[in-house]
Amino acid sequence: MTDLRTPPVNDGESTGPRHPIQLFSLRAREYAYHKPLQTIQVLEAGCGWGHGLDLGAKECHVTGVDVDTPAVRAHTSGRADLDAWHLGDLRTVPMPPRMYDIVHAHFLIERVAHAELVLDRFVAALKPGGLLLVRFRDRETAYGFVDRALPGWLRALAWQVMSRRTGDPGDDDPGRRPDAPERWLGPEGTPPPAVYETIASLSGMQWYCVMRGLMIAEEYTSVDAMAAFGRWSHLVNGVCRAVAGLSRGRLTAEHSEVTLVIRKPENRLARVI
Numbered sequence: 499m500t501d502l503r504t505p506p507v508n509d510g511e512s513t514g515p516r517h518p519i520q521l522f523s524l525r526a527r528e529y530a531y532h533k534p535l536q537t538i539q540v541l542e543a544g545c546g547w548g549h550g551l552d553l554g555a556k557e558c559h560v561t562g563v564d565v566d567t568p569a570v571r572a573h574t575s576g577r578a579d580l581d582a583w584h585l586g587d588l589r590t591v592p593m594p595p596r597m598y599d600i601v602h603a604h605f606l607i608e609r610v611a612h613a614e615l616v617l618d619r620f621v622a623a624l625k626p627g628g629l630l631l632v633r634f635r636d637r638e639t640a641y642g643f644v645d646r647a648l649p650g651w652l653r654a655l656a657w658q659v660m661s662r663r664t665g666d667p668g669d670d671d672p673g674r675r676p677d678a679p680e681r682w683l684g685p686e687g688t689p690p691p692a693v694y695e696t697i698a699s700l701s702g703m704q705w706y707c708v709m710r711g712l713m714i715a716e717e718y719t720s721v722d723a724m725a726a727f728g729r730w731s732h733l734v735n736g737v738c739r740a741v742a743g744l745s746r747g748r749l750t751a752e753h754s755e756v757t758l759v760i761r762k763p764e765n766r767l768a769r770v771i
Contacts (some may be wrong), residue, residue, distance in 0.1 A: 523552040541598040544606030546570025550579040593623040608698040609690040627764040637694035640738035641754035646692040657689040719753035
């Protein structure tokens, strides 16, 4: 059987189109180019912490969904790029079947419970041939292990460091890494939940796509979370490598995030949910 997936690439230091925000927007514009007479329907999954896509001049309708917490609601209500949004239990918020051309899930699946059921709803809401753009922190990395093992006060301190090191595109922030225009969103000192269910891993998502008949078109890994600590990144990297060594190969320190471009098949005979 032919493997249609792109081999994993460690692009943690890249500044080109492989950066997830640029990559996802590029793939969304390529998709929209082949549907010139249609309004592109986008589901922004994780709208309370994530980033929107740039579809250029293409007409689109963007709907946001996320869990309902004060931090998420505050950020979502301030987003001008959303045409509609729904907050609440992601197993029940409105997601009509085969409604959306693109589902963009940015740093969501590692911070929600029942992540597999939530992903099933995203896939069901996608039109045949649609794109599922997913980025998450990998639980099977040393960084993911440390992130979920740290006490709350220490995670909050680490979040403050990352928040000061990053900013939105175009921010005049001398501390912002030039290859990381994305912001670690949310009130300063308020990290997202560290749920990290089994599916929030590269192997977990690969298994999920095989079981659901989805095709991983592109697959990348990066070290952005560790690099976001700025001058402390070497210390964080050292801790992660120590944890990886103690795990005897069970955890890796070679990446912290995974970026996937996934396609839902158009073939009516393919297994779709």
